[in-house]
Amino acid sequence: MATVASPHSGTAAPDPHASYLAQKGLASWLFTLDHKRIGVMYLVAVLVSFLLGGIMAILVRLELLTPGRTIMDATTYNHVFSLHGVIMVFLFIIPSIPAAMGNIMLPVQLGTIDVAFPKLNLASFYIYCFGACFGLYSMIHGGVDTGWTFYTPYSSKFSNSAVIPMIGAAFIMGFSSILTGVNFIATVHKMRAKGLTWRRLPLFCWALYATSIIQVLATPVLAITLLLLIFERVLHLGIFDPSMGGDPVLFEHFFWFYSHPAVYIMIVPAMGVVSEIICTFSRRAPFGYFFIAMSSLGLALLGFLVWGHHLFVAGMSEYSTMVFSALTFLVGIPSGVKIFNWIATLYKGSIDLRSPMLYGLGFIFLFTIGGLTGLFLAMLAVDVHLHDTYFVVAHFHYVMVGGTVIAFVGGLHYWWPKFTGKMYDEGKARIAFVLVFIGFNVTFMSQFILGSRGMPRRYYDYLPEFTTLHQVSTVGSWILGVGFIVMLVMFIESLASGKKATNNPWGSVALEWKTPSPLPLHNFLKVPVVTKGPYDYHLATEEELSED
DSSP, X not given: OEEEOOOOTTSOOOOTTOBTTOSOSHHHHHTOOOHHHHHHHHHHHHHHXXXXXHHHHHHHHHHTTSSSOSSSOHHHHHHHHHHHHHIIIIIIIHHIIIIIIIHHHHHHHHTOSSOSOHHHHHHHHHXXXXXXXXXXXXHHTTOOSSTTTTOTTIIIIIOOSSHHHHHHHHHHHHHHHHHHHHHHHHHHHHOOOBTOOGGGSOHHHHHHHXXXXXXXXXXXXXXXXXXXXXXXXXXXXXXXXXXXXXXXXXXXXXXXXXXXXXXXXXXXXXXXXXXXXXHHHHTSOOTXXXXXXXXXXXXXXXXXXXXXXXXXXXXXXXXXXXXXXXXXXXXXXXXXXXXXXXXXXXXXXXXXXXXXXXXXXXXXXXXXXXXHHHHHHHSHHHHHHHTTBHHHHHHHHHHIIIIIIHHHHHHHHHHHHHHHSBOOOHHHHHHHHHHHHHHHHHHHHHHHHHHHXXXXXXXXXXXXXXXXXXXXXXXHHHHHHHHHHHHHHHHHHHHHHOOBOOSOTTOOXXXXXXXXXXXXXXXXXXXXXXXXXXXXXXXXXXXXXXXX
């Protein structure tokens, strides 16, 4: 993808053997301005959040193993599933790919030394941590029992749980999201390497760019909404309280005006990761590069227009519901473009089924199910019956876990050699994938059946006829958990005693694989000049495709 020109002007040439991991000591991490180290700190933070959220999920499934009380009472159950949602959405999924992988890889893929605003980047991380501390405070004091959506008037008036600290956590972390988005937009516009035109941008960069637009435009709406909720709870202003002339549906509109675009903050970066994986392991340029890139921007735009489908049963006018239904069907087009183009890219490709590719293919399968089941919920006549059932739970998890989390894990496998300079055990990676894939489908496919039979979501107890399907779902969650444990052990072993990674273990032609593993302190030993696209395998020499 690139040739090499002169060294960095105005700076001392870095030691060609020094990686960004070479400097030791806690202070070198806590006060670093290096985007790679900040990305690694984000990665550790989101993985810890994922662990906490996963434990909460297992506890929820254990409780639902049998009707009635199994391991906890109803009040505790409400707290546990609420904490699961808040942790997974705000602390893990939203920052997982953009803030962690994006921070590490965006400047490298752009051929630059760092992000546009390194100090702002570090500030974003500490703002995230500050918000997480508020969330931890709320957990220590019992957590919340409102669900992750904080619906009024229960959250504003009736709940006795630690609502304000948890709302404060989401409010503070929103600023981290906004600042990261601003930083990435400026970086993409102003810091591309010479020769890296918009038509040569890696698709992961396009995805992060589209995501950053959503973060900057949508997150302030959530911040204002949560601030109003705090005022409502403390000062009893009556904004969302119907007994005082307020309107709780107004809160739903405000909340979902952010939270549906937030779905694309979660899924669009995942699509960028999958695009990189599919192209690398099929040894082909993407079919319809321009349309994949533009579909990311299309999702960013259309994502702002469909929030009303969350309120089909909340008393909206017939005209409004029809408009939102039509727009929801429309938003499926950019996603369909990506799925079609990925499959077309695979056609006649030289496919290498190593673990990152398995996760890429798994994403296509699982996200397709998540997307197609979303069409059921977009239909007014069907949504009336499926709203607030386990069908919605299954759909949401097929998109968020089957989509974002699977892509996050796939990206972790894909860029792990570049992050750490170590390889992992491919056999264990494949075993983990099989367990995760089977466990996930067993867990959530049964929930589609539960929802279609009328099982409401969030319920602590259920009728005896739902027992078998709940037990199947719980067993699936155990398999899923074992898969992630195998993966964790594999990565720890890789860090401790893994084989040293070569510069280009996957034989890619992308710019990030032209640098040493792990990445050098300044990303490149010499300033890159881009002369080809990131997926021009047909123009690559044998040396460029070499895995040495």
